[in-house]
Amino acid sequence: MKTWFITGASRGFGLLVAQEALRRGHNVVATARTPKSIAATLDVESDQLLLASLDVTDPVSIQLAVEAAIDRFGRIDVLMNNAGHGIVGAIEEVTDVSARSVFDVNVFGLLNVTRAVLPVMRAQRSGSILNLSSVAGQSAAAGWGVYSATKHAVEAINEALRAEAGPLGIRCTAIEPGPFRTDFLDRSSLLTEGATISDYDDTAGATRRWAEDTNHAQAGDPHKAAKIMIDIADSENAPLRLPLGADCVERIEQKLAVQAAELDKWRAVSTSTAVVHRAE
Numbered sequence: 001m002k003t004w005f006i007t008g009a010s011r012g013f014g015l016l017v018a019q020e021a022l023r024r025g026h027n028v029v030a031t032a033r034t035p036k037s038i039a040a041t042l043d044v045e046s047d048q049l050l051l052a053s054l055d056v057t058d059p060v061s062i063q064l065a066v067e068a069a070i071d072r073f074g075r076i077d078v079l080m081n082n083a084g085h086g087i088v089g090a091i092e093e094v095t096d097v098s099a100r101s102v103f104d105v106n107v108f109g110l111l112n113v114t115r116a117v118l119p120v121m122r123a124q125r126s127g128s129i130l131n132l133s134s135v136a137g138q139s140a141a142a143g144w145g146v147y148s149a150t151k152h153a154v155e156a157i158n159e160a161l162r163a164e165a166g167p168l169g170i171r172c173t174a175i176e177p178g179p180f181r182t183d184f185l186d187r188s189s190l191l192t193e194g195a196t197i198s199d200y201d202d203t204a205g206a207t208r209r210w211a212e213d214t215n216h217a218q219a220g221d222p223h224k225a226a227k228i229m230i231d232i233a234d235s236e237n238a239p240l241r242l243p244l245g246a247d248c249v250e251r252i253e254q255k256l257a258v259q260a261a262e263l264d265k266w267r268a269v270s271t272s273t274a275v276v277h278r279a280e
Helices: 012-023 059-073 096-124 145-168 204-214 222-234 246-265 267-273
Strands: 003-006 027-032 049-053 078-081 086-088 127-132 170-177 190-192 241-244
Touching (some): 012 027, 086 096, 096 127, 096 170, 127 222, 170 246
Parallel strands (some): 003 078, 086 190, 127 170
């Protein structure tokens, strides 16, 4: 039995992982800004479930939720940084206010929660952190630039944290889903910048239309993904990154091939920058 601490547990992967963890006999601290939204789908009478109010942008609420978890279960074995939302719009279209709001949740919120949980895991000398990234954390596309930037940041945080906390018995994995049939493309999760620029209609505009047309018709089965996430948290050999979905794997492979070709093409230029020591 492990104790899971999940942010954004009211819907999407957070809710599905909470359900699967409880089914497997684990303890679950399911957090959300409004925990009542979780109560309708989880067994609130279960001794293995604790609902906690948590806003990832509010350090006080985070600390209170962590303290409640320790008071109830004595430890936190798995942190799932799931809370987040998306934004669609060309780089020029996305306002400063919108960009900052997404970074506040997806990046700074993740950092806030991680900083609050790490002292618990360090004291235990054990733990697993699942950081919800995205295929967008590996490969940016038109219309997803600001969202991708937040997920690239998550990838960097995850990679550095694994190097820092790994020797202390704490494993870190970035989960990189492609399109899965969750509510991510709903207006409740995905911000769509209101102002548009016609010059971007064939690029970022196409992404807007794709999001509308694809909502709840994505190829990925979120229940299968949730089970894999539980398995990864239980694994002693959890990967640094875990792409989920055949389309995600293909997109990453394409990105790596382009990078390799470009690196090879410009190798001579890239390596020509060393200081030349002239002989006396």
